[in-house]
Amino acid sequence: MPIKLIKSVALFGREVLSNPVTTGAICPSSPFLSAKVASFIDRSRPGWVVELGAGTGVVTRALLDHGVPPERLVSIEMSASLASHLREQFPDTQIIEGNAMELQSIVDRVSGKRDSKVDYVVSSLPFRSLPNDVSQQIVSQIKQVIGKTGELIQFTYDLRPREFAPFAGLKRCQSSIVLMNVPPARVDRFRVNGLASEP
Numbered sequence: 001m002p003i004k005l006i007k008s009v010a011l012f013g014r015e016v017l018s019n020p021v022t023t024g025a026i027c028p029s030s031p032f033l034s035a036k037v038a039s040f041i042d043r044s045r046p047g048w049v050v051e052l053g054a055g056t057g058v059v060t061r062a063l064l065d066h067g068v069p070p071e072r073l074v075s076i077e078m079s080a081s082l083a084s085h086l087r088e089q090f091p092d093t094q095i096i097e098g099n100a101m102e103l104q105s106i107v108d109r110v111s112g113k114r115d116s117k118v119d120y121v122v123s124s125l126p127f128r129s130l131p132n133d134v135s136q137q138i139v140s141q142i143k144q145v146i147g148k149t150g151e152l153i154q155f156t157y158d159l160r161p162r163e164f165a166p167f168a169g170l171k172r173c174q175s176s177i178v179l180m181n182v183p184p185a186r187v188d189r190f191r192v193n194g195l196a197s198e199p
């Protein structure tokens with residue numbers, strides 16, 4: 001196994017043990033899941049792509065491989081050790097050690113404008129294991145930054161497309177199941193309900 005991969009797996013394992021609720025997974029997303037998440041991005045859109053919960057960088061790598069320009073990608077990660085690992089791997093991408101609960105102010109700081117909007121929020125956050133009030137605040141921030149035309153891409157290990165209270169006000173526009181992941185996952189693309197037409 002290459003050294004970088006061993007380091008990533010060890011770092012992730014340490015996070016799972018010390019912060020099981022915020023990590024919310026037993027291992028990093030597989031290349032199949034990461035590629036599916038990235039494939040939901042329309043590369044012709046010119047705005048920012050903001051990644052939440054970048055972890056060891058598997059989805060970050062897939063987004064760059066899919067063609068998202070590194071200068072338009074902002075990856076936010078709460079854990080200091082994971083953020084520092086991400087900076088080593090992705091020197092051309094903005095890695096922010098920060099909390100998705102403060103998403104709008106992070107985006108404003110990066111863009112240099114107030115009330116900035118983004119084209120995509122790509123989230124690996126484990127909303128089903130986070131406290132409800134935390135999930136609700138983050139989703140409210142996501143709705144604010146995607147506005148009328150942006151999109152949220154989110155994966156979950158709950159394969160059934162059920163209603164999930166913190167996602168009230170978001171409309172699912174696309175969904176795909178990825179079996180080649182531990183555990184299997186579903187990737188969804190959302191827009192703010194009633195504000196934009198289907199593509």
Ligand SMILES: C[S@@+](CC[C@H](N)C(=O)[O-])C[C@H]1O[C@@H](n2cnc3c(N)ncnc32)[C@H](O)[C@@H]1O
Nearest residue numbers: 022023025028029053054055077078099100124
């Ligand atoms: C399930 S892991 C996903 C890691 C990676 N993207 C992947 O798919 O393997 C969730 C990540 O979200 C981070 N996280 C959890 N809550 C967060 C928050 N409020 N703000 C920023 N990052 C957060 C955790 O530290 C963890 O690295």
